[in-house]
Structure formats: C-alpha cells, structure tokens
Amino acid sequence: MSLASPVSSASALAVIAPDMAEVDTVIRERLASEVVLINQISHYIVSAGGKRIRPMLVLLFSRALGFEGREQHELAAVVEFIHTATLLHDDVVDESDLRRGRQTANALFGNAASVLVGDFLYSRAFQMMVSVDRMRVLQVLADATNTIAEGEVLQLMNMHDPDIDIPAYLKVIRYKTAKLFEASAQLGAVLAGAPSEVEERCAEYGRSLGTAFQLIDDLLDYEGNTAELGKNVGDDLREGKPTMPLLVAMQRGDDDERRFVREAIEQGSVERLPQIIEIVRKTGALEATREAARVEADRARRALEVLPLSPYREALLELCVRSVDRSS
Numbered sequence: 001m002s003l004a005s006p007v008s009s010a011s012a013l014a015v016i017a018p019d020m021a022e023v024d025t026v027i028r029e030r031l032a033s034e035v036v037l038i039n040q041i042s043h044y045i046v047s048a049g050g051k052r053i054r055p056m057l058v059l060l061f062s063r064a065l066g067f068e069g070r071e072q073h074e075l076a077a078v079v080e081f082i083h084t085a086t087l088l089h090d091d092v093v094d095e096s097d098l099r100r101g102r103q104t105a106n107a108l109f110g111n112a113a114s115v116l117v118g119d120f121l122y123s124r125a126f127q128m129m130v131s132v133d134r135m136r137v138l139q140v141l142a143d144a145t146n147t148i149a150e151g152e153v154l155q156l157m158n159m160h161d162p163d164i165d166i167p168a169y170l171k172v173i174r175y176k177t178a179k180l181f182e183a184s185a186q187l188g189a190v191l192a193g194a195p196s197e198v199e200e201r202c203a204e205y206g207r208s209l210g211t212a213f214q215l216i217d218d219l220l221d222y223e224g225n226t227a228e229l230g231k232n233v234g235d236d237l238r239e240g241k242p243t244m245p246l247l248v249a250m251q252r253g254d255d256d257e258r259r260f261v262r263e264a265i266e267q268g269s270v271e272r273l274p275q276i277i278e279i280v281r282k283t284g285a286l287e288a289t290r291e292a293a294r295v296e297a298d299r300a301r302r303a304l305e306v307l308p309l310s311p312y313r314e315a316l317l318e319l320c321v322r323s324v325d326r327s328s
Contacts, residue, residue, distance in 0.1 A: 061188025151175025
C-alpha cells in the first residue's frame with residue numbers, strides 16, 4: 001500500500017493560489033474589531049502562517065465539484081478561524097510557549113487574553129457561517145465544533161495515563177484534529193450541492209487525512225527538531241500525552257523499557273527525553289506510527305475516486321502524500 005511520489009510543491013496546489021489570496025483578504029477583513037487587544041492577538045496568531053490545509057480542503061473540494069462563488073472563500077476563512085481559536089485555547093491548556101517558531105499568544109499576552117480572543121474568533125466564525133445562509137453548513141460546523149470540544153476534554157482526561165490503549169488515543173485524534181479536516185472537505189461538497197454519498201466520501205477523505213496528519217505530528221515530537229517543527233521537541237511528553245510512539249514502545253519494549261516510558265508519561269518529565277527517543281526508535285515505534293499514517297492517507301486517496309478527474313483532485317492527492325512525507 002504505497003502512495004504515488006509527490007509532485008513538485010509548486011505544481012498541484014498552485015491551482016488554488018488565487019483562491020487562497022481571496023481567503024487571506026477575507027481573513028484580514030473579518031478580523032477587524034474596535035477592541036485593540038483583539039486586533040493585536042488575532043493578527044499575531046494568524047500572521048504566524050501555518051499550512052492552511054483546512055481552508056485548502058474547502059476550496060479544493062468545492063472547485064473539484066464545480067462550485068464557484070464567494071461562499072467558498074468565506075467558509076475557508078471560517079474553518080481557519082475555528083482552527084486558530086482551538087490553537088489559542090490549546091496553548092493555554094498545554095502551557096505551551098512556542099508555536100510556528102514564535103512565542104505563543106498566551107506567553108506573550110497572557111492566558112486570559114488568549115482564551116477570550118479565542119472566544120472572539122469562534123463567535124466571529126459563527127457570524128460568518130450565518131451570512132452564507134445554508135442550514136447544512138451550520139449543521140456541519142456546529143457538529144464539528146462540538147466534537148472538537150469533546151476531543152479536547154478526552155485528551156485532558158487521558159493526560160499522564162500510560163494505560164490508554166491505541167483505540168482510545170485514535171478517538172482523541174478523530175475528535176480533536178480530524179473532525180475539522182472532515183468538516184472542511186465536507187463543506188466543499190455541501191456548497192456544490194453534491195449527493196449525500198459524494199458528501200460522505202469527501203468527509204471520509206478529510207477524516208483520514210486529518211488522522212494521518214496528527215499521527216505524523218505525534219511522531220515528529222520524537223523524530224524532529226525544534227527549528228523545523230517550530231515548537232519544542234518533547235512537548236507531548238512534557239504534557240504527559242500518551243501518543244502512539246509511546247504506546248507502541250510500551251507494547252514492544254522489555255520490562256525495563258516499558259517501566260521507563262510509563263514513568264515518563266506519568267511524571268510528564270523531559271529530563272530523560274534522549275533515552276525515551278532511543279526506546280521509541282529501538283522498538284520500531286516511529287516506523288509503526290508512520291505506517292499507520294500511510295494507511296490513513298491511502299484511505300483518503302481511495303475516497304477521491306468519487307471525484308471527476310481535474311487539477312483539483314490531483315492537488316488533493318498531493319496532500320495525501322505530503323501529509324505523511326514531511327519533517328515539520
């Protein structure tokens with residue numbers, strides 16, 4: 001089960017470059033507030049960049065299914081606002097101080113301001129949803145934001161618990177990360193008025209791509225470096241998150257290795273991060289995690305068979321490859 005080799009990063013995704021420029025314009029316009037601190041924090045976090053995959057999915061699926069209209073730019077901005085709001089809240093909960101190579105908003109402006117501006121972005125996103133005036137759009141995004149919140153709470157409950165199994169870990173990913181990918185892809189089908197079976201395949205693509213994306217993120221916490229990741233290596237361990245590399249390492253390690261990893265999760269300590277990295281490498285946990293991501297990416301690829309051939313479908317195929325074969 002292998003995906004095709006990735007094409008040049010300047011090729012397939014270039015088909016939506018004009019649309020992404022329109023989305024950036026919408027984002028700048030909709031961020032405006034009479035409250036100075038909201039403007040400061042909103043622009044700070046959005047200007048940090050990021051991969052913008054979720055807005056891309058709205059655009060690529062709507063275009064692939066023949067839709068043209070301003071609503072796709074509005075909804076692409078909506079999902080980016082929802083994502084940004086979750087980042088602001090996540091960083092407060094996780095006590096993170098580095099994201100995308102810069103200080104987190106909470107480190108710079110304080111926890112209270114970050115939480116409240118996250119609330120502003122959520123509420124602004126819902127104002128924009130209403131402007132599209134489609135009940136199905138509201139249903140998809142309302143369900144997504146509720147599921148994301150459940151995923152956040154599930155992850156909080158799992159912190160420092162080394163007895164979490166892989167299905168429970170994957171449930172957190174499906175709720176917390178993959179759900180917004182799923183909704184983004186689904187919105188493209190909704191805008192295009194696609195049949196329910198096509199909408200479901202689009203949702204399946206987003207769900208699987210989001211899962212693959214998060215699996216690689218969790219892997220990179222033990223394989224990447226701070227400069228490339230734009231966040232501190234070992235943050236997941238410091239926060240006591242039992243991610244797949246650690247869970248597989250405990251399954252495959254000897255008694256001493258298993259005890260060592262368990263204690264690291266329970267204590268949330270990075271003091272012995274080099275030894276933990278050595279264990280996850282020795283047990284093949286990194287390879288197992290990447291293979292799980294490849295399985296998800298291949299499932300996403302198969303879901304694309306419902307779409308007609310087009311440059312937009314090719315771009316979606318490229319995202320499958322890039323979600324797995326990346327170092328940041």
